[in-house]
Amino acid sequence: MMVLGFDIGSRAVKLVSFYEGVFQKSLIFDTFDFYRNYCTYMEGKIFVDFEKLDIGKADRIVSTGYGRNNININGSETITEIKAHTFGAIGQTGLKEFTLLDVGGQDSKVVHIKNKRIMDMILNDKCAASCGRYLENMAKVIGLSVGEIAGYSQNPAELSSTCAVFAESELIGKISEGYTAEVLAASINYSLFKRIKPLIERFPAESVVVTGGVAANNALLEFIKAETDFKEVIVPQYPQLNGAIGCCVYALDK
Amino acid sequence: MKKIGFTTSIPVEIVFAAGMIPVDLNNVFITAKSPERNIEQAENAGFPRNTCAWIKGIYSGVINCEDIDTIIGVVEGDCSNTKALLEVLELKGIKSIPFSYPGTDTAEKLKLEIKRLCEYFNVNLDECSKVKVELDKIREKLAYLDELTWKHNKATGFENHLWQVSSSDFNGDYTVFSKDITDLIDKIEARDENKSKLRLGYIGVPPIYTDLYDFVEEKGARIVYNEVQRQFTMADSIGIRDLVEVYSNFTYPYSLNGRLNDIKKQIEIRNIDAVIHYTQSFCFRGIEDIVIRKELGVPTLTLEGDKPGNVDARTRLRIEAFIEMLK
Numbered sequence: 001m002m003v004l005g006f007d008i009g010s011r012a013v014k015l016v017s018f019y020e021g022v023f024q025k026s027l028i029f030d031t032f033d034f035y036r037n038y039c040t041y042m043e044g045k046i047f048v049d050f051e052k053l054d055i056g057k058a059d060r061i062v063s064t065g066y067g068r069n070n071i072n073i074n075g076s077e078t079i080t081e082i083k084a085h086t087f088g089a090i091g092q093t094g095l096k097e098f099t100l101l102d103v104g105g106q107d108s109k110v111v112h113i114k115n116k117r118i119m120d121m122i123l124n125d126k127c128a129a130s131c132g133r134y135l136e137n138m139a140k141v142i143g144l145s146v147g148e149i150a151g152y153s154q155n156p157a158e159l160s161s162t163c164a165v166f167a168e169s170e171l172i173g174k175i176s177e178g179y180t181a182e183v184l185a186a187s188i189n190y191s192l193f194k195r196i197k198p199l200i201e202r203f204p205a206e207s208v209v210v211t212g213g214v215a216a217n218n219a220l221l222e223f224i225k226a227e228t229d230f231k232e233v234i235v236p237q238y239p240q241l242n243g244a245i246g247c248c249v250y251a252l253d254k
Numbered sequence: 255m256k257k258i259g260f261t262t263s264i265p266v267e268i269v270f271a272a273g274m275i276p277v278d279l280n281n282v283f284i285t286a287k288s289p290e291r292n293i294e295q296a297e298n299a300g301f302p303r304n305t306c307a308w309i310k311g312i313y314s315g316v317i318n319c320e321d322i323d324t325i326i327g328v329v330e331g332d333c334s335n336t337k338a339l340l341e342v343l344e345l346k347g348i349k350s351i352p353f354s355y356p357g358t359d360t361a362e363k364l365k366l367e368i369k370r371l372c373e374y375f376n377v378n379l380d381e382c383s384k385v386k387v388e389l390d391k392i393r394e395k396l397a398y399l400d401e402l403t404w405k406h407n408k409a410t411g412f413e414n415h416l417w418q419v420s421s422s423d424f425n426g427d428y429t430v431f432s433k434d435i436t437d438l439i440d441k442i443e444a445r446d447e448n449k450s451k452l453r454l455g456y457i458g459v460p461p462i463y464t465d466l467y468d469f470v471e472e473k474g475a476r477i478v479y480n481e482v483q484r485q486f487t488m489a490d491s492i493g494i495r496d497l498v499e500v501y502s503n504f505t506y507p508y509s510l511n512g513r514l515n516d517i518k519k520q521i522e523i524r525n526i527d528a529v530i531h532y533t534q535s536f537c538f539r540g541i542e543d544i545v546i547r548k549e550l551g552v553p554t555l556t557l558e559g560d561k562p563g564n565v566d567a568r569t570r571l572r573i574e575a576f577i578e579m580l581k
Contacts, residue, residue, distance in 0.1 A: 066567070082575035107568065118579040120553070123572060 004058040005247030006048075006076070007084065008034075008067030011105030011132065012213070016244040017055055021252055025055065026241050031067075045072045062247035066106075079250055081243055082111055082121055087253065088246025089209045090116055092236035098207040099230070101200050102242065103214035105132045108196060112203035122199055129164040130195035132214045137164065138188040141171050142181055146217075149185035153219035156190035157183055167191060189219035196220070197228060207232040215239035259316055259325035261339070262332045263422045263486050263504070264353055265368055265497050267382040267389060269326075270428065272375035278423040282319060283311030284462070289562040292318070299342075306536050307462060307561055309335045316348055324349040326371070331355025331507025333537070355507035365498045383495045389424070392432045396421055396487040399439060404478035404524045407447045411456075411477035412467035413438070418483035419460050448476065452580055453525060455479040457517055457546070458532035458539060462559040469565050470530075473577045479524050481517055482506050510542050514549050521552060528553040528580050530573075535560035553580060 002024075007014040013034040015027040029038070038053055039046045048071060050057075061076035064084035085102045089095070090113070100111040108124040108131050124130040132146070139149045157174055161167040174184060192214075200208055208230040214220060215235045224233050238245060257275045259282070269276040286292055289311055295318075296310035297303060316322055327340040329352045340350040351374055356363035372378060399417055402409040417435060424431040452475035459482055470477055491500040505512045521529070531547070531554055533540040540558065547554050555576040557569055565573070 080571060080574045080578060082571070083578050118575070121572075121575055121579070123568060 001059045002056060003248045003251045004055065004061045005084075005244040005251070006061065006063035006065070006068075006071075006073060007081075007241070007243030007247065008063060008065035008071055009105050009243070010066050012240070013065075013067075014241050014244040015053070015055065016238075016241050016248055017058070018248040018252065023245070023248075026238070026244070027053070027055065028240065039071065048073050060251045062251045064243050064247055077251075079247065082109060082118065084243040084246035084250065085109065085211060086111055086113055086118055086246065087249040088242035088244075089113070089211060089236065091245060091249035092238065092242065093209055093234055095207060095209065095234075097205060098209050098234070099200055099203045099205040101196065101208055101210045101212075103131060103192075103196065103210070103212040103220075105213065107131050108199065108212075110196075110199045110203060112205070120203065122202055124195070124199060125162075127162065127164055129162060129167060130192060130199070132212070134164050134167075135188065135192060135214065135217065137168060138171060138191075139185075141168055142175065142184045142188075144181065144185065149188055150217040150219060152182050152185035153189060153222040154186055155183055156186040159187050159191040162195075186219060189217060190223060192217075193220055193223035193227070197224075200224070200230070201228060204229060206230070207234055209234045209236065211236060211239045211242035213240045256324075257319075257322050257426070259319070259322045260328070260353075260423070261312060261325065261336050262328045263506070264326050264328060265371065265382070265501055266423060267385040267497060268368070268371050268375055268377060270385045270389075271377040271381040274375070275426040276423040277319075277322060277426055278420075279312040279315050279325065280308055280460075281420065281423065282315040283308065284562060286311075286315060286318075293561065304536050305335060306333070306534050308459075308534060309333070309339050311562070313339060313342065316343060317346060323347070324351065326351045326353050328353050328355065328507070331357065355501070355504070357508060360502050360508065361498055364502055368497050368501070379497065382497055386495060386497070386500070389428060390492045392424065392428055392435065393421070393487055393489055393492050395432070395435045395439060397489045397492065399435065399442070400484060400487075400489070402439065402442050403476075404453075407449070407476075407478075408445045409442045410448075410467065411471060413442070415456075415460070415467055415477070415480050415483055418480055418487050421487045450474060450476050452476070452577060453478045453527050455481070455517070455521055455524070455526040455529040455552075456483075456532065457481040457513075457529055459534055459537075461532050461557075462534065462562050463565045463569075464562065465564045469570065470573065470577070473574055475577045475580070477530070479520050479526055481513070481520070484520075485516075510545055514546070517550065521550070526552065528555070528576070530554075530576075531556045533558050 003018045005016045013029045017024040063076045068078040089100045097114050102109045111121040112119045135146050161170050255275050257277050258269050259277045259279045266276045292311045292314035295314040301310045327336045327350050329337045403414040454477045456477045485506045491503045505516045
């Protein structure tokens with residue numbers, strides 16, 4: 001049986017296929033490109049063009065993400081991101097009890113999982129200062145990419161603004177004070193961590209599993225290890241595909 | 255007949271006894287053609303952006319209402335912003351009558367507050383009690399509509415919410431209100447039972463969202479209890495003639511402990527699985543959430559609303575995930 005999982009995020013669309021219960025293939029598209037190149041519009045609805053996607057014929061399709069209720073995927077079932085990420089993290093790590101941190105393009109979600117069940121969850125504040133978009137914008141201010149700032153965690157300077165927009169002006173202030181690019185990169189990463197810290201500390205556990213594109217930010221992982229009580233910080237094999245994998249795991253589990 | 259606005263539930267019997275029309279200003283704001291415009295108007299007048307939308311909406315609601323020149327402002331027991339609101343409205347020529355729900359020595363001080371209000375409107379307690387007898391007949395219907403929601407599973411969460419929340423002023427005319435609710439009850443009684451299993455309670459001030467109840471039902475759960483709206487109906491004081499006793503029983507303006515006891519009792523009676531605690535952005539009641547979450551002992555989802563309109567995408571996601579979590 002072929003199962004397809006769609007995670008239609010604000011920045012990227014992730015697509016994963018499982019064949020006979022085994023991970024088969026994955027595709028990642030820029031959200032805008034995906035809408036433009038692989039979707040058609042009919043009578044106010046959006047349909048996905050599977051022929052163009054060239055991913056084979058699916059027996060079951062499950063979708064999640066911000067676009068889940070807007071994109072009409074023929075015969076698909078939709079589930080919330082919280083559920084998809086929970087199934088994905090359980091499927092990828094095999095853990096039963098943990099705190100899940102998913103840092104996506106435009107929000108962060110923290111889920112408390114016990115005995116493979118969602119016990120509680122919390123989302124970031126309305127401000128974008130605790131999500132991937134914040135890292136992108138801040139990195140741009142110092143002329144680097146998200147990937148380039150990801151490794152810096154030493155001697156961060158304080159960026160105190162709670163607002164993503166004001167943090168940018170504060171960063172510009174730090175540039176004028178002569179801080180090095182390394183310190184500025186570490187400061188950006190640290191300011192992201194500080195916004196995430198109170199969210200994950202709400203749900204103490206042995207392990208915190210980090211998913212979403214931002215899981216590739218090593219500095220964030222370093223800060224979590226150094227400054228929280230979690231004994232283990234786990235990044236599954238496919239952090240960015242976690243939601244889409246979760247859709248497949250959900251389909252196979254049902 | 256002269257209209258009298260008020261900022262949150264007051265002993266409405268006094269206004270009716272005086273032959274005047276009580277108007278809950280929150281309802282004026284939220285049912286306005288464009289509630290968002292009311293907020294803008296208040297902000298343009300100088301209200302800070304980081305103050306409660308209800309205060310701003312009430313301000314513009316009164317200013318835009320040509321036939322309201324006198325309001326009763328609840329300055330103790332509800333929101334301390336109301337004091338400043340009254341001061342600003344005085345500037346605009348609106349006469350305001352402060353009213354308090356005293357937190358200490360309640361019975362004694364509330365008696366004085368009620369006496370003062372009666373004197374202002376030139377009515378006596380006997381006249382108020384006569385009105386109360388009439389209102390109690392409607393309150394019994396409201397209690398029955400509530401039962402049609404939680405016991406008989408026939409009324410929708412929104413219907414129950416709407417009629418409960420409207421009982422603060424009985425839409426200005428309790429005779430019409432009585433007829434309308436009777437007609438509605440007849441229709442609801444004829445319905446089949448809604449077998450949706452997940453039963454939610456709604457606690458905190460009424461939501462600023464317009465589609466919360468319907469959204470929850472769309473997701474397979476039902477709100478079968480409204481804490482504050484039910485308090486507005488004064489259902490626990492039906493048959494009590496003494497207004498001081500009636501409005502001392504009203505839990506909302508007093509201690510959090512009193513509210514918690516009421517909520518816990520209703521959770522048990524109504525067999526409620528989980529609770530949505532709604533708070534308004536910038537309101538002190540958001541801090542009380544800490545205590546509520548610790549004390550209730552059922553899963554609690556805290557929602558914070560700011561501007562009027564439909565439930566926003568993020569809050570929708572949280573509600574959906576909460577309901578999924580409970581299933």
